Amino acid sequence: MPAFQTSVRPAQSYARGVVLVALGMAVSSTIGLGVRAIDQATPWQILMYRSLGTIGFISIVLVIRNAAEFSASIRQLGPPAIVGGLGLMLASCGVIVAFHHTTVANAFFLVATAPFLAALMGAAFLLEKVRPEAWLAILFGLIGVAIMVGDGLSRGNIWGNIAGLIAAFGLALFAVALRWGRFTNLLVLALVGGCLTFAVATTATAVSGAGFSISVPDLVVSLAMGAFQLGCALLLITAGSPSVPAAEIALLGLVEIILAPIWVWLVFGESVGVLTLMGGATVLGAILFDTVSGMRTARKR
Structure with a gap:
């Protein structure tokens, strides 16, 4: 994606970036609706065909924008695209494995550690300074997630916990790669992630003996999930990422945790508990606090 115009002030760029990333996370939060609509396909089959939808959607977008640029980008894949694609693959696969080997509560809580990992990785590899307010917002965001899953939090299966941490690491890696490659065509990164995820999901489906045939x-639904729930979300996130630090991209990812149960409640009538609402309010407050403090910091530059 091209860099923001220099005529745009830092505070305006930051605010626009936050809005775009948050909208992308909101779109991504509809994954629960897609999974609920699936009848018989296994998780690896879903992931395989969802990846195909993502690959097709992003390829079409890139070609429409500039076919020559698309070809050049594919021929000159750099480290940011490879690292970001690997992170996206780890996040996608890690979440699925976590849900199959531990409780949903454990999986959500472990994935929510991504902002901490992104902050550490961004500081170590990109030399990004994490604002004290951002650390505070991350802490309260984790507390909010803990409240949301408080009813079902348990030790869970060790392999599920490891998978959840792998997913969190993948999300953090993806966030850092977005910042690292801010002046490149970042959609290529998402395309690489889709291809890697497809390869892993296809292998897992074959090994499991489930077969590739589904209704x-x-x-x-699986293809639509790849095009809309992941493809459109990545378009928005990559558009907003150049002006938002890595740790805060991961923090905004908590929007997905807030909205996911709400969508399912609205469409399928599943109840949302009091703790979910309390925790969601805490996470939302943390995100708003971080956004306001970030805009104040940007105005001082």
Whole structure:
């Protein structure tokens, strides 16, 4: 994606970046609706066809924008795209494995450690300074997630916990790669992630013996999830990432945790508990606090 115009003030760029990333996370939060609509397909089958949807959608967008630029980008894949694609693959696969080997509460809580990992990685590899307010917001965001999953938090299976941490590491790696490659065509990064995820999911599906054949409705939903829930989300996130630090990109990812149960409640009537609402309010407050403090810091530059 091209860099923001120099005529745009830092505070305006930061605010626009936060809005775009938050919208991307909101779109991504609809994954629960897609999974609920699936009838018989296994998680690895879903992931395989969802990846195909993502690959097709992003490829079409890149070609429409500039076919020559797309070809050049593919021929000159750099470290940011490879690292970011690997992170996206680890996040996608890690979440699925975590849900199969531990409780949903454990999986969500472990994935929510991504902002801490992103902050550390951004500081170590990109030399980004993490604002004290951002650390405070991350802490309260984690507390909010803990409240949301408080009813079902348990030790869980060790392999599920490891998978959850791998997913968190993948999200943090993806966030850092977005910042690292801010002046490159970042959608190529998402395309690499989709291809890596497809390769892993296809291998897992073959090894599991489930086969590649699924019903037409499940296929349509899986492809739609890849194009909309992941493809459109990545378009928004990569558009906003150049002006938002890595730790805060991961922090904004907590928007997904807030909205995911709400979508399912609105469409499928699943109840949302009091703790979920309390925790969601805490996370939202942390995000708003971080956004306001970040804009104040940007105005002083």
